[in-house]
Amino acid sequence: MPDETVPSPATAPDAPEPRASSRSLGALGCAGAALVGVLLLAGTLAWGSWASKDFPRVAPEEMANRALQRSQEAYTVLGFERTIPPGVEDIGVSTENTLGSDYCYDGGLLGLADETVDGAYSMGHRWALDHVPASQAVHGLRRLHRYLQDEGWKVTSYREGDQSRAWELFAQRDDGEERMSFTWYPDRAYFTGGAFGPCAYDPEWRNGDVGPAGDDQRPPAFGPARRD
Numbered sequence: 001m002p003d004e005t006v007p008s009p010a011t012a013p014d015a016p017e018p019r020a021s022s023r024s025l026g027a028l029g030c031a032g033a034a035l036v037g038v039l040l041l042a043g044t045l046a047w048g049s050w051a052s053k054d055f056p057r058v059a060p061e062e063m064a065n066r067a068l069q070r071s072q073e074a075y076t077v078l079g080f081e082r083t084i085p086p087g088v089e090d091i092g093v094s095t096e097n098t099l100g101s102d103y104c105y106d107g108g109l110l111g112l113a114d115e116t117v118d119g120a121y122s123m124g125h126r127w128a129l130d131h132v133p134a135s136q137a138v139h140g141l142r143r144l145h146r147y148l149q150d151e152g153w154k155v156t157s158y159r160e161g162d163q164s165r166a167w168e169l170f171a172q173r174d175d176g177e178e179r180m181s182f183t184w185y186p187d188r189a190y191f192t193g194g195a196f197g198p199c200a201y202d203p204e205w206r207n208g209d210v211g212p213a214g215d216d217q218r219p220p221a222f223g224p225a226r227r228d
Contacts, residue, residue: 053106053117058200060123060214064099067125068219070195074180075127076224077147078140078193083223084127092190096128097222101214104199119205121213124196127222132191137184141167144182153180161186174198 088096104120138160145158153171161167167184177198184191202213 053120055104055117055120055199055201057203059204060101060121060202060217063121063123063197063200064125064214064217064219067099067123067195067197068222070178070180070197071125071127071193072222072225074144074148074182074193074195075222077144078182079136079143080129080132080140080191081224082129083221084129085221086219088128092128093130093188094128095130096126096192097219098126099214099217099219100124100126101212101217103212117199118207119201119209119213120199121202122197122199123214123217124194125219126192126194128190128192130188130190132184132189134186134189137167137186137189137191141169141182141184145169148180163187 084095084097086097088094088098101121101123103116104122105114106117107114141160145155148169148171149155153173155169155171157168157170159166159168161184163186166186169182170179171181172179179196180194181196182191182193205213
């Protein structure tokens with residue numbers, strides 16, 4: 001009998017086409033999904049970092065006035081009538097009326113540490129009164145609490161204290177870009193307040209400038225707004 005040639009599986013006419021195992025496809029799919037996830041995360045972080053640096057160009061004088069106006073508005077609602085001179089003699093004890101600036105940061109990227117943004121700054125105004133009795137502080141803080149809510153501020157913390165625990169009120173708006181804080185210490189009859197604005201670029205900032213813009217701002221005498 002003549003030898004018969006047996007077709008190999010590769011050349012057999014009815015042999016099915018080789019297919020990748022479901023395990024291999026699953027591994028490839030997971031790897032692809034992970035890669036897409038990483039790319040999306042990187043894009044999101046990069047966008048967030050870029051967006052965080054999209055600050056308006058505003059002179060420090062204007063941002064300082066904005067913080068002062070916020071403080072003055074709250075001061076008037078609280079019912080205080082004393083005028084506070086510029087400066088501070090003894091922090092935590094004497095009256096205070098100061099302006100300060102701080103750096104702004106880029107939000108970091110892919111886990112890297114935040115970096116300061118050249119030319120960007122934020123302004124804040126701090127004030128304090130001594131010899132503030134409970135009759136004035138308690139009613140004033142409750143009144144200010146209601147007022148801020150009515151004006152669209154988000155009250156992030158409000159605590160009514162006692163003879164030994166401080167009273168506190170913290171509020172913010174525009175996703176936290178503007179903030180205000182108030183504390184009354186009953187044991188010392190000492191009241192503090194502050195208004196802090198959003199970040200902005202100093203239009204006159206130049207490479208090589210030292211310190212945050214606006215750190216040379218000084219406030220005028222501070223007191224309640226005029227009532228017409």
